Amino acid sequence: xxxxxxxxxxxxxxxxxxxxxxxxxxxxxxxxxxxxxxxxxxxxxxxxxxxxxxxxxxxxxxxxxxxxxxxxxxxxxxxxxxxxxxxxxxxxxxxxxxxxxxxxxxxxxxxxxxxxxxxxxxxxxxxxxxxxxxxxxxxxxxxxxxxxxxxxxxxxxxxxxxxxxxxxxxxxxxxxxxxxxxxxxxxxxxxxxxxxxxxxxxxxxxxxxxxxxxxxxxxxxxxxxxxxxxxxxxxxxxxxxxxxxxxx
Ligand SMILES: Cc1cc2nc3c(=O)[nH]c(=O)nc-3n(C[C@H](O)[C@H](O)[C@H](O)COP(=O)(O)OP(=O)(O)OC[C@H]3O[C@@H](n4cnc5c(N)ncnc54)[C@H](O)[C@@H]3O)c2cc1C
Ligand SMILES: NC(=O)c1ccc[n+]([C@@H]2O[C@H](COP(=O)([O-])OP(=O)(O)OC[C@H]3O[C@@H](n4cnc5c(N)ncnc54)[C@H](OP(=O)(O)O)[C@@H]3O)[C@@H](O)[C@H]2O)c1
Numbered sequence: 680x681x682x683x684x685x686x687x688x689x690x691x692x693x694x695x696x697x698x699x700x701x702x703x704x705x706x707x708x709x710x711x712x713x714x715x716x717x718x719x720x721x722x723x724x725x726x727x728x729x730x731x732x733x734x735x736x737x738x739x740x741x742x743x744x745x746x747x748x749x750x751x752x753x754x755x756x757x758x759x760x761x762x763x764x765x766x767x768x769x770x771x772x773x774x775x776x777x778x779x780x781x782x783x784x785x786x787x788x789x790x791x792x793x794x795x796x797x798x799x800x801x802x803x804x805x806x807x808x809x810x811x812x813x814x815x816x817x818x819x820x821x822x823x824x825x826x827x828x829x830x831x832x833x834x835x836x837x838x839x840x841x842x843x844x845x846x847x848x849x850x851x852x853x854x855x856x857x858x859x860x861x862x863x864x865x866x867x868x869x870x871x872x873x874x875x876x877x878x879x880x881x882x883x884x885x886x887x888x889x890x891x892x893x894x895x896x897x898x899x900x901x902x903x904x905x906x907x908x909x910x911x912x913x914x915x916x917x918x919x920x921x922x923x924x925x926x927x
Contacts, residue, residue: 684720684729684769689740689762695830698749699796700760701735704768705742710779711774713803719745720769720847721762723754727769733892734774735799735831736804743770746830762925778892778924780809784913785927786888786920788880789814792865792901794822797893797926802831805838807844814888815845818878822851822865822897823900829860847878865897865902882907888920895925896927 681786687706708717711734720729736744749756778800783789789810791801798821803863804810810817819838823829829850839846851868852860861868861877867872873875875881882889883907889905891898902912902921 682821683771684718684727685772687743687768687770689764689766689768691764695721695746696825696827698760699746699828699830700749701744701746701830702759702768703742703744704770706768706770706772708743708770708772708774711738712779713799713807713809714779715774715776716800717774718769719759720753720771721755721758723758728755728758729769729771731775733776733796733800733803735802737803740806745770746799748796763867776924778833778890778922780804780813782913782915783888783890783922784918784920785813787815787886788888789817790820790882790887790889791818792820792889792891794821794865794893794897795926796829796830797924798830800892801923802834802838806834811842811845816847816880817845818840818847818849818880820849820851820856820865820874820878822853822893824852824854826852826857826860828854847880849874849877854903864900866900869901869904869908881909884920885902888913889922891921891923895927898923898925 687704691703850860913919
């Protein structure tokens, strides 16, 4: 255990809703790139259960910050939700993953589209200088079932204040009415033009790079909507405009 895990300590906990949390954890891990994930681990019924979680803090920030939803019947997420400050937790010291700007080709506009906790790695990216050095405008699209699940509002407001003419935040709330969020789902709003109207930017292959993160069905359906608009999946040997990370 000691070789692949380092021991961390919970410093703080945020309960966004009854089933959606963030944990701030003090742990020494190796340098990582914004957008990557590491593993969190706890003993469950005498066995160490580890799962991947995206880092929400930027590489320059301490402590580590993770956000997670309690998955019904899932062994680790329920246990994570029960932790309180001072609790011990195992953290894998080396982060991984390709949902990082180093993997994304040049473009005028960067679109970051997430469902649920998939917004975490995008907040890490947006807190670094890299997107603002490389892209003229950045659109963060976050879809949740209910308004309180649009997490980290203060972080989003801080990013908006820091980049007033270059950052657009587009929230979606699908299961209740609000006076500020788009309704429905991301792929449909790409298809009918509502997303571009709200963002004030067109989704064109020649000017766009799109990163998708979260629910694999959203990733698949949104990829389909983007392919229909002429964008292509990005592969190292075959550059395109769509980069993805599935959470399950
Ligand atoms: C690269 C990567 C990064 C991830 N980052 C995060 C993160 O930042 N925050 C986060 O909450 N989760 C994240 N996950 C999912 C996370 O690793 C766990 O699977 C999740 O927390 C549930 O853990 P569990 O042990 O309770 O249940 P598991 O045994 O892992 O899962 C139980 C079942 O639920 C499904 N499932 C897993 N996660 C979800 C979900 N969020 N919604 C619906 N169904 C799900 C699984 O496919 C499985 O069928 C990430 C997954 C991957 C692959
Ligand atoms: N949020 C809750 O209150 C709740 C309660 C109990 C259990 N859970 C469990 O927790 C898991 C995670 O829930 P979550 O609310 O964080 O994430 P989620 O189910 O992925 O929902 C987040 C957002 O993604 C949208 N979405 C779902 N499928 C999509 C698709 N194919 N294309 C585009 N958008 C899509 C949802 O719209 P729609 O609303 O249209 O689906 C919602 O706006 C769920 O799988 C569920 O098992 C959640």
